[in-house]
Amino acid sequence: MTHHKQHTIGQSVWCSGVGLHSGLKISMVLKPAPADHGIRFRRTDLTGNPTINAHYNNVIDTFQATTIGSSNVAVSTVEHLMAALYGCGIDNALVELNGPEAPIFDGSAAPYVKLIQRGSIVEQNQARRYLTIREPVVVREGDSSIIATPSDQFQVHYEIEFPHPRVGKQEYSWELTNSSFSMEIAKARTFGFLKDVLRLQEMGLIRGGSLSNAVVFDDKEVLNVHGFRYSDECVRHKILDFIGDLALTGLPVLGKFEIRKAGHTLHSRFLAKLMDAKCHTDQMPLTIPPPYISSELFAIA
Numbered sequence: 001m002t003h004h005k006q007h008t009i010g011q012s013v014w015c016s017g018v019g020l021h022s023g024l025k026i027s028m029v030l031k032p033a034p035a036d037h038g039i040r041f042r043r044t045d046l047t048g049n050p051t052i053n054a055h056y057n058n059v060i061d062t063f064q065a066t067t068i069g070s071s072n073v074a075v076s077t078v079e080h081l082m083a084a085l086y087g088c089g090i091d092n093a094l095v096e097l098n099g100p101e102a103p104i105f106d107g108s109a110a111p112y113v114k115l116i117q118r119g120s121i122v123e124q125n126q127a128r129r130y131l132t133i134r135e136p137v138v139v140r141e142g143d144s145s146i147i148a149t150p151s152d153q154f155q156v157h158y159e160i161e162f163p164h165p166r167v168g169k170q171e172y173s174w175e176l177t178n179s180s181f182s183m184e185i186a187k188a189r190t191f192g193f194l195k196d197v198l199r200l201q202e203m204g205l206i207r208g209g210s211l212s213n214a215v216v217f218d219d220k221e222v223l224n225v226h227g228f229r230y231s232d233e234c235v236r237h238k239i240l241d242f243i244g245d246l247a248l249t250g251l252p253v254l255g256k257f258e259i260r261k262a263g264h265t266l267h268s269r270f271l272a273k274l275m276d277a278k279c280h281t282d283q284m285p286l287t288i289p290p291p292y293i294s295s296e297l298f299a300i301a
């Protein structure tokens with residue numbers, strides 16, 4: 001396998017799980033797709049089975065999750081699946097869903113990585129194009145910011161700060177290598193605060209939310225019996241979300257990203273700026289891109 005070629009799933013794989021916001025039980029089939037197809041979602045429960053490209057231009061909502069949609073189709077909570085596809089080096093796939101959102105599983109990307117492994121990763125004939133940062137791209141809002149600078153690697157440094165005794169200030173530096181997504185990021189779960197739960201449920205959100213698909217905090221403690229998977233699980237999950245949102249560029253990205261206290265909304269604003277033609281190029285980089293996927297199984301640690 002060579003990392004400069006495009007990749008897809010070897011065979012269709014099926015799974016089902018609850019949607020975090022809808023609370024519905026949803027079936028999902030991940031299917032192989034030809035080169036240059038990209039990632040597309042198909043709603044099999046809607047008349048005509050409409051499809052939508054997983055593309056930043058199609059983002060229609062970023063409150064609590066990333067939703068893509070157009071006039072006749074919408075798919076919500078795509079970010080963890082998008083991160084898993086990106087982290088495993090899948091360029092092309094068709095994702096069929098019989099409901100309005102991707103299943104949440106345990107709130108992390110690990111179940112999706114396992115699903116991709118089950119379908120296997122196969123090389124295609126077409127070369128990959130990379131999106132390379134050409135000049136710094138900066139977005140700010142209050143004390144939140146995202147700064148992208150050129151790099152011949154894909155590197156993310158994320159910093160968060162929550163006034164909670166079990167979170168506080170956390171930072172994490174990550175770089176994409178063969179198994180770094182599955183080893184360091186995939187298992188980190190989404191998190192939330194008990195004080196927000198009722199408010200969000202009244203808004204019709206997180207109907208499928210539970211301690212089995214999120215880390216939940218009360219005023220002082222973690223409510224999950226087994227606590228954290230990593231002491232810095234929250235900031236790792238923020239990196240997971242960022243990767244999932246950045247995957248909506250439709251291309252593997254080379255650049256260094258320094259992010260502070262952002263979320264889906266700022267990620268989305270950043271993408272719009274990044275995709276301005278003078279900020280990036282999608283030509284083949286002069287230096288050979290870093291290793292991107294491995295034929296070895298992705299160990300989840």
Ligand SMILES: [Zn+2]
Nearest residue numbers: 079080190241
């Ligand atoms: Zn998330």
